[in-house]
Amino acid sequence: MAAITEALDLGQLDRSLAQRVSPGRWEKILSCIQCGTCSASCPAAHAMDISPRQMWRMVQLGMTEEVLRSKSIWLCSLCYTCHVRCPRGIPLTETIVRLKELAMERGIVSSPQSEAFYRAFAEVMRRYGRLREVEFMARYFLASNPLAALGFARLGLTMLARGKIRPELPRLGGEGRLDRLFARVAELEEKR
Amino acid sequence: MRYIFYPGCSQEGTALEYRDSTLAVLQALGADVQELEGWTCCGASVASVMSELLGFVLPARNLALAEKQANGRDLLTVCSACYTNFRRTFATLAANRQLHQKVNQALELEGLAYQGTLTARHILDVLANDFGPEAIRARVKKPLEGLTVAPYYGCQTVRPYSPFDDGQRPTSMLPLLEALGVKVHRHSREASCCGTSLLMTKPEVGLTMVGSVLEACEGADCIVTVCPMCHMNLDAYQDKVSRLLGRKVQIPVLYLPQLIGLALGLPEEKLGLRRHITPVKF
Numbered sequence: 001m002a003a004i005t006e007a008l009d010l011g012q013l014d015r016s017l018a019q020r021v022s023p024g025r026w027e028k029i030l031s032c033i034q035c036g037t038c039s040a041s042c043p044a045a046h047a048m049d050i051s052p053r054q055m056w057r058m059v060q061l062g063m064t065e066e067v068l069r070s071k072s073i074w075l076c077s078l079c080y081t082c083h084v085r086c087p088r089g090i091p092l093t094e095t096i097v098r099l100k101e102l103a104m105e106r107g108i109v110s111s112p113q114s115e116a117f118y119r120a121f122a123e124v125m126r127r128y129g130r131l132r133e134v135e136f137m138a139r140y141f142l143a144s145n146p147l148a149a150l151g152f153a154r155l156g157l158t159m160l161a162r163g164k165i166r167p168e169l170p171r172l173g174g175e176g177r178l179d180r181l182f183a184r185v186a187e188l189e190e191k192r
Numbered sequence: 193m194r195y196i197f198y199p200g201c202s203q204e205g206t207a208l209e210y211r212d213s214t215l216a217v218l219q220a221l222g223a224d225v226q227e228l229e230g231w232t233c234c235g236a237s238v239a240s241v242m243s244e245l246l247g248f249v250l251p252a253r254n255l256a257l258a259e260k261q262a263n264g265r266d267l268l269t270v271c272s273a274c275y276t277n278f279r280r281t282f283a284t285l286a287a288n289r290q291l292h293q294k295v296n297q298a299l300e301l302e303g304l305a306y307q308g309t310l311t312a313r314h315i316l317d318v319l320a321n322d323f324g325p326e327a328i329r330a331r332v333k334k335p336l337e338g339l340t341v342a343p344y345y346g347c348q349t350v351r352p353y354s355p356f357d358d359g360q361r362p363t364s365m366l367p368l369l370e371a372l373g374v375k376v377h378r379h380s381r382e383a384s385c386c387g388t389s390l391l392m393t394k395p396e397v398g399l400t401m402v403g404s405v406l407e408a409c410e411g412a413d414c415i416v417t418v419c420p421m422c423h424m425n426l427d428a429y430q431d432k433v434s435r436l437l438g439r440k441v442q443i444p445v446l447y448l449p450q451l452i453g454l455a456l457g458l459p460e461e462k463l464g465l466r467r468h469i470t471p472v473k474f
Contacts, residue, residue, distance in 0.1 A: 024288075043387075044394075047397045074393070075390065075394060077385050077390050077398075077401070078347070078388065079348075079384075079385035079388075080351045081351075081360075083351070084359045085360075097241055101240070101241050101243065101244060113392070113394070117389060117393050118241050121238040122238055122242045125233045125235070125236075129233060130204065130231075130232060130233050131202075131236070133201070140392065151395075155429075155431075158469055159469070162466065162469065163208075163467055164467050165206060177232065178232065181298065181301060184301045185243060185246045185249050185298050188297060188298055189243055
């Protein structure tokens with residue numbers, strides 16, 4: 001694997017990561033010219049360990065572990081600013097979603113809060129077909145950091161008082177509203 | 193004007209007032225609105241992280257239901273994340289026949305198939321372009337003169353799948369606001385990100401993002417949004433942002449239909465202004 005400062009030898013590139021996270025249009029990722037528009041546009045770049053511009057070079061180089069273990073992918077809030085500004089037309093935001101999926105699949109999520117967030121949301125969706133916000137919040141805080149819930153306690157009480165949320169008890173047992181559809185999707189994804 | 197309404201999950205909970213005020217304004221404008229029967233979650237920002245295919249199947253399930261019920265109606269969404277998921281699914285499946293087939297293989301389980309004929313429209317698009325400022329101006333009973341309003345579009349309302357406004361410098365709210373008699377506070381963060389779920393998973397980063405939007409809106413009497421996620425973040429975290437900035441920031445945040453409803457003289461119980469965290473006082 002080439003070091004990040006060396007000139008790229010296209011013949012030696014490890015394209016597996018680009019192909020995995022951008023099926024059908026991975027050549028687009030190879031067309032990144034490192035202009036840095038994405039980094040300059042990203043509202044969360046200041047908090048990232050790898051800047052968006054660096055991340056695309058690392059994807060080009062196939063540095064899978066380093067990219068998937070980065071904090072950066074979990075700081076993307078899907079604002080699509082880099083996507084609309086990229087002069088090469090690379091679908092950056094959606095490629096980050098694929099990187100998140102791959103990190104989840106391989107069990108190397110560097111942000112336990114993010115993992116708890118996605119898993120709790122998906123679980124509530126599967127069970128009820130719709131998001132039950134209070135149950136989701138409860139599951140999220142239990143799985144991530146129950147103490148952090150204290151920081152939200154005052155807001156939660158205000159929301160109860162204003163009727164924005166209602167106490168909800170989880171329904172236990174029985175078939176989830178979307179169990180079968182989720183299972184069918186998993187089955188179809190196996191075949192790819 | 194006839195629509196099928198896809199409320200989205202937040203409209204049954206934290207954003208109930210967005211739904212109520214939207215339906216009240218549409219009724220006042222003479223729209224014929226039917227709720228989508230049997231709708232489920234669009235997948236939000238979550239489904240496609242769990243599985244790429246699930247991220248298309250969940251929106252497609254609702255689009256397929258809407259096609260069955262449509263009969264010439266447009267599918268109306270009020271949440272910018274639902275809107276983006278529907279439009280992304282429409283655009284992606286139209287360009288990828290193999291994926292489209294796979295999505296329908298999954299939907300077969302529920303006796304559904306998405307034909308790819310219907311996509312979603314956003315309430316801002318509908319208000320700005322189907323009805324327009326003149327129709328609204330004609331129904332204004334209490335002009336909101338003397339009120340200064342900061343428009344806030346957020347991200348996914350205008351990009352990247354939205355055809356009705358500029359993705360970086362949107363303007364579609366301006367004529368609507370002017371029709372209500374308000375003064376518009378233009379600012380540099382109208383299409384910036386509210387931080388979405390980072391407020392929960394990475395609060396220190398999310399609060400910086402919300403703070404930068406609130407700061408840009410200072411000087412206005414209120415902020416107007418068209419997305420439940422943006423509303424939650426801008427409305428509910430003003431105490432925390434104030435602590436971060438070391439000074440008090442307090443700006444009421446209204447949904448656009450709530451502000452229109454006020455000017456149309458609709459009753460408070462339809463507008464739900466008392467449900468907001470930051471008190472709505474002008």
